[in-house]
Ligand SMILES: Cc1ncc(C[n+]2csc(CCOP(=O)(O)OP(=O)(O)O)c2C)c(N)n1
Ligand SMILES: CC(=O)[C@@H](O)[C@H](O)COP(=O)(O)O
């Protein structure tokens with residue numbers, strides 16, 4: 001939808017041609033553009049509606065890309081993308097081969113940080129500034145745009161500690177909308193509220209740490225933000241420009257969304273803000289419901305979230321047990337070690353995180369929880385390929401990372417029934433940490449076991465030659481594994497499908513089962529390197545089992561955004577692909593079998 005002013009802005013330098021009234025009109029056009037485009041593609045509508053004027057002002061004051069504008073998390077960079085020549089391709093947002101929902105260097109020289117994990121922007125700024133000083137490029141400015149939520153992350157304060165006294169000139173633009181998803185929690189949020197209300201400007205934290213402070217500024221007044229940034233740009237020391245904004249501004253359905261002001265939406269009707277999709281039971285919903293019941297059965301259970309109470313499904317538990325839920329802000333490292341303290345004190349904390357955000361707290365899992373053999377349960381949502389949020393959101397490393405943690409037990413439920421059972425087994429484990437992992441989206445159909453054998457669930461067994469191939473499935477990849485076994489059986493190759501339930505460490509019973517088969521294939525929604533398959537292959541080698549163990553999983557690569565199903569298919573994690581791989585491997589050891597599924601079954 002080309003519009004008069006917006007279509008003129010093919011480059012941010014064109015903003016300088018507009019006078020104040022036109023800027024206000026441009027902001028209105030951008031808001032309308034955002035609502036109609038993001039309602040069609042899905043994405044972070046609320047955060048971007050809140051930074052329209054702020055982003056216009058930044059691009060009028062600073063000379064991107066010579067001046068670097070770095071966005072923290074980057075979910076609020078849509079306006080930046082629209083102003084830097086990408087409005088025409090906005091309809092491809094978050095689709096495979098389309099625009100990323102975060103800054104992406106291959107899209108534009110104006111983009112710098114692709115990682116969507118919070119609280120990193122100030123550290124990048126510190127490094128960029130040091131490089132600029134070394135290269136005698138002091139004419140360039142570094143501008144770090146960080147939200148009040150991201151400012152609750154520990155890394156941000158490690159960077160503030162360096163920026164404040166490091167001789168730099170970073171302009172920290174604090175986008176304060178008083179929200180992460182929910183209202184931002186903790187002392188920092190209180191301090192920002194005091195600054196917003198001019199209650200104690202003299203004792204402000206920032207000046208004590210060596211920053212100038214400019215604000216609070218109305219983040220929706222382009223002129224006011226421009227003047228604040230121009231003042232900041234003249235300073236020869238680090239400065240915080242405190243902009244006060246409103247998440248979801250200008251779109252009534254977003255403002256009325258009390259949960260998170262449409263922080264992240266799917267496809268919705270722009271007129272009503274409603275999604276036509278019937279919400280099938282999700283993994284998150286099943287977990288949230290189950291934890292309420294577990295909370296009644298286990299009074300020692302408490303829940304910990306890192307600013308994602310609703311996204312990880314803890315809101316029902318919070319309603320039922322308000323004193324047993326702890327939102328620590330976007331602070332996963334603190335969440336884990338605080339949980340270690342809770343466990344030391346006799347509680348059984350259940351720490352709910354998106355799997356990829358656990359990456360930054362691995363040392364805390366290892367040295368604060370596992371070293372002390374503490375009863376902490378980690379529930380990792382968005383484990384495996386997530387899809388539209390791209391490489392830093394795929395929860396593909398948790399199995400490999402936790403595989404290296406002594407004493408850690410990891411479960412991967414294949415359906416909601418198993419989730420309920422494994423959650424109870426986890427919170428009943430008192431001699432060390434446990435983890436449950438499940439993917440984004442619907443929990444899928446129930447997959448009953450034929451029988452349970454030494455803790456292993458046998459899900460499929462060919463009537464003839466069942467010992468030809470053992471398919472070891474992980475969580476919901478049980479479904480494609482069963483499909484593969486059916487196809488193999490149709491082609492005269494026997495197969496057994498086993499779900500270990502507790503996938504790490506490798507159970508001796510699984511090694512024994514593998515020893516009885518001619519070929520073993522493991523199937524996991526996680527990086528192959530160091531995952532379940534690697535662990536089973538190592539255990540089979542240690543036990544001198546001759547059966548080849550072939551691992552199917554996610555490659556050791558950063559995977560672009562796209563649909564979860566398409567990415568899984570691309571990496572051979574569908575029933576048909578698994579069957580073809582097994583046939584090819586069989587074919588390599590048994591020449592009279594065709595390695596293809598094509599053609600009618602035997
Ligand atoms: C390490 C990490 N934990 C959690 C998230 C999930 N997350 C994405 S945006 C967001 C809230 C960010 O709040 P804020 O920084 O204030 O930005 P706003 O959305 O308000 O503009 C969270 C928690 C993340 N991206 N990274
Ligand atoms: C930006 C961020 O980290 C999250 O908002 C992310 O977009 C998660 O999205 P889902 O909750 O839809 O998986």
Ligand SMILES: [Mg+2]
Pocket residue numbers: 147148149175176177178179180
């Ligand atoms: Mg915020």
